[in-house]
Amino acid sequence: MFLMFGALIAAALLAPAAPAQDSNAECQNLDDPSFSGWASHAQLGSTLDRIERTSKGRVDVEVIGRSNRGRKLYAARVGTGDRVMVVTSAIHGNEKTGTEALLHWLQHVGSSQTAETRTLLEGITFVAVPMINPDGGELNRRQSDFPWSEVVQTYPQLAGAPPAWYYSSGAGGFDVNRDFTPDLGYEPRAEDMPGADELPGFYLTPESRTLRALYLDLREEFGGVDAYVDLHHMGPCEQIEGDGDYVTVTLDYPPLGPEDSDKYAGWPLLDQDKSRRFAYAAYLGMRDHAGHGNADQSPFLGGIARYLHPESRDLPGQARSSFALNGTGTVLFEVRGQSDDWGQKKNGQLTAIVEAGVAGLAQRLADGSVDVLDGDRFFDLPDYGWDD
Numbered sequence: 076m077f078l079m080f081g082a083l084i085a086a087a088l089l090a091p092a093a094p095a096q097d098s099n100a101e102c103q104n105l106d107d108p109s110f111s112g113w114a115s116h117a118q119l120g121s122t123l124d125r126i127e128r129t130s131k132g133r134v135d136v137e138v139i140g141r142s143n144r145g146r147k148l149y150a151a152r153v154g155t156g157d158r159v160m161v162v163t164s165a166i167h168g169n170e171k172t173g174t175e176a177l178l179h180w181l182q183h184v185g186s187s188q189t190a191e192t193r194t195l196l197e198g199i200t201f202v203a204v205p206m207i208n209p210d211g212g213e214l215n216r217r218q219s220d221f222p223w224s225e226v227v228q229t230y231p232q233l234a235g236a237p238p239a240w241y242y243s244s245g246a247g248g249f250d251v252n253r254d255f256t257p258d259l260g261y262e263p264r265a266e267d268m269p270g271a272d273e274l275p276g277f278y279l280t281p282e283s284r285t286l287r288a289l290y291l292d293l294r295e296e297f298g299g300v301d302a303y304v305d306l307h308h309m310g311p312c313e314q315i316e317g318d319g320d321y322v323t324v325t326l327d328y329p330p331l332g333p334e335d336s337d338k339y340a341g342w343p344l345l346d347q348d349k350s351r352r353f354a355y356a357a358y359l360g361m362r363d364h365a366g367h368g369n370a371d372q373s374p375f376l377g378g379i380a381r382y383l384h385p386e387s388r389d390l391p392g393q394a395r396s397s398f399a400l401n402g403t404g405t406v407l408f409e410v411r412g413q414s415d416d417w418g419q420k421k422n423g424q425l426t427a428i429v430e431a432g433v434a435g436l437a438q439r440l441a442d443g444s445v446d447v448l449d450g451d452r453f454f455d456l457p458d459y460g461w462d463d
């Protein structure tokens with residue numbers, strides 16, 4: 076009896092506090108997940124400092140702006156090539172995996188002495204903007220922290236206008252990933268408020284304006300920004316259509332409505348096939364990673380899918396959409412789960428596969444092989460049951 080009781084205690088001590096680690100374990104949505112395992116904004120700053128220092132000049136970290144609450148917005152640049160790739164993370168503050176993946180990637184390419192890395196860094200200029208919405212990040216929520224009363228102080232011309240449709244009065248902040256428009260010189264006007272999801276956004280937030288300024292600077296320096304990748308999280312309970320595997324990572328090209336529509340005829344640089352080639356290159360990077368003998372990774376490969384993209388989905392106010400209308404090939408990553416649903420081990424695996432996708436596109440951009448991929452191969456990836 077005593078022994079049996081002891082065994083029960085031992086079993087309880089050994090039971091994982093976190094959810095099961097297997098990718099096909101039951102999914103769960105946590106109302107109030109812990110974010111303690113992820114980098115804070117302060118830790119981001121100190122980690123970038125260390126990466127810059129130990130890279131001995133290879134990685135250059137700059138403060139490119141400030142969030143509405145005054146937090147530093149960083150850009151970390153590495154490489155000397157003509158093709159430019161920009162990657163942002165956590166534009167939705169509580170979607171944290173991408174920041175970790177970017178830090179790990181910067182650490183790697185900042186210190187690696189391999190011929191592969193040398194070729195990569197001669198082929199591209201890579202600019203990471205981790206934690207682009209740190210005010211939301213520190214509050215562990217999607218929106219930024221910018222009450223409408225402060226918006227009107229910043230833009231007096233908006234006094235009396237209704238708040239933009241992507242402003243949350245409950246949160247007192249914005250879905251920053253609706254605050255973009257392809258018109259890169261746009262300034263907010265009262266008559267454009269509140270707008271709608273199928274219309275462009277307004278560059279109201281300091282976060283979107285900082286990213287716009289970076290984009291314009293790079294365009295001036297290089298003649299164009301080749302690639303833009305935005306790193307997000309999605310719900311944990313989606314299953315691949317037909318086989319029941321849980322989705323682990325999804326990829327997408329910009330949601331800009333039916334491709335035979337003339338809505339975007341005024342934006343002739345839009346190239347949806349290019350974005351699909353880039354997304355497929357990211358998938359190939361993930362596949363390379365999974366093929367490197369780590370059996371733990373193989374369930375992830377079966378879970379890579381196309382993100383929700385019915386033909387009618389039309390969101391020009393997303394950063395990726397606005398940049399795509401200016402000729403950039405853009406890719407969305409969505410990782411399963413809202414941050415700390417999984418525990419450290421699984422988070423590490425998901426971070427690694429996101430990094431592999433970023434690396435997959437970066438390498439294929441650097442060596443030019445992305446240009447000869449067949450963009451239609453992107454449609455070979457499974458979906459998770461949404462209707463075209």
Ligand SMILES: [Zn+2]
Binds near residue numbers: 167
């Ligand atoms: Zn998101």
